[in-house]
Amino acid sequence: MLPWTALGLALSLRLALARSGAERGPPASAPQGDLLFLLDSSASVSHYEFSRVQEFVGQLVAPMPLGPGALRASLVHVSSQPYTEFPFGQHSSGEAVQDAIRTAAQRMGDTNTGLALAYAKEQLFAEAAGARPGVPKVLVWVTDGGSSDPMGPPMQELKDMGVTVFIVSTGRGNLLELSAAASAPAEKHLHFVDVDDLHIIVQELRGSILNEMQKQQLRASEVTSSSFRLAWPRLLTTDSGYYVLELVPRAGLGAPRRQQLPGNATDWTWAGLDPDTDYDVALVPESNVHLVSPQHLRVRTRPAEPPPSAPEEAGxxxxxxxxxxxxxxxxxxxxxxxxxxxxxxxxxxxxxxxxxxxxxxxxxxxxxxxxxxxxxxxxxxxxxxxxxxxxxxxxxxxxxxTPDGPRPRAPRPPPSAAPARGP
Incomplete structure (x- = not known):
């Protein structure tokens, strides 16, 4: 039997090792991805409603595996001008994110959702702004359903980048408009719920988000009539193997194309394609270290854009x-x-x-x-x-x-004849 001092030292050592393991963050198998919360922080939301939404988002994110090699979270307020409460990478645990959400102050102002979506695309989700390439990206928009500016085009641009959009409406939104804004199918990505019942969907929504993040999925974005961009999560490393990308026209009218990429690659753009054509894409990871299954995707290029019309002749x-x-x-x-x-x-x-x-x-x-x-x-x-x-x-x-001219002068009477004089 160990002396009490030795036993205490052993227990202290185990606690220290456990703490160091916790400080290293999520395990290597944790899903990777960027998760952005877009909260309606405008004056159309009461302080009570905003506090319930804060509680809901905190419950949603607290148990998630956050860290540099796993999920990253960010919070942006919708107001007259978008405001970043915290960017990706600032907090490395669910508890830290929960605390930051709890202390966030409502911004008030107008509900310029479209402006906030464009801001999220340029300042947070763009690789030029520091976004991680090749990891799943998810947007969770919590709204009372209204917007002061058009939000359809910037939302579509985010989805074209490969962002998965979940929408939680507290019950006053337009069903058709929100269904079009959410990722398809809308029944899995759009929730209508009273602000006092948000806790009901916490577990379901968290599971949907984590499932999206865990997808080792080949995705297409930036689709044009002659090109599209492919992206995938990091499956290999430079030392563990390489990728082979294959592109085959669905109709069999063109020759297959093949491209070899290093193991640290997470994206590739195919160009010189035919418009309005289905292409079958295969991503084949080649590795002698571990087996990684191929991934397949079908992408249809957009129809050819009509040539610019000549300027209209106008008077x-x-x-x-x-x-x-x-x-x-x-x-x-x-x-x-x-x-x-x-x-x-x-x-x-x-x-x-x-x-x-x-x-x-x-x-x-x-x-x-x-x-x-x-x-x-x-x-x-x-x-x-x-x-x-x-x-x-x-x-x-x-x-x-034309204005009136000067009035003509009245003619003068002729001079009267002088009386005749006699001799």
């Missing part, structure tokens, strides 16, 4: 009447922005109440002319027509009035 955008005199006035016009240059203009004018119309031709490069020989105090219809090389003409009309 003057605006007519200005100035320098109006009883018998003349000046006509000026502004060509339409972006329209092809006109070969010239002709200006037609005539009295509104009937009368012969006259025409003045104006060469290209000039945008004004003076109309002469008008009648005082008369309303005229003035039409400026632009003529183009195609033979097409485009016109714009405006009304113009």
């Amino acid at each position: 003057p955008a605006r007519i200005v009447i100035s320098h109006a005199r009883p018998r003349s006035l000046r006509v000026s016009w502004a060509p339409a922005l972006g329209a092809p240059a006109a070969l010239g203009y002709h200006v037609q004018f005539g009295p509104l109440r009937g009368g012969a119309a006259q025409r003045v031709d104006v060469p290209a490069g000039r945008n004004s002319t003076t109309l002469q020989g008008l009648a005082p105090g008369t309303a005229y219809l003035v039409t400026v027509t632009a003529a183009f090389r195609s033979g097409r003409e485009s016109a714009l009309s405006a009304k113009a009035c």
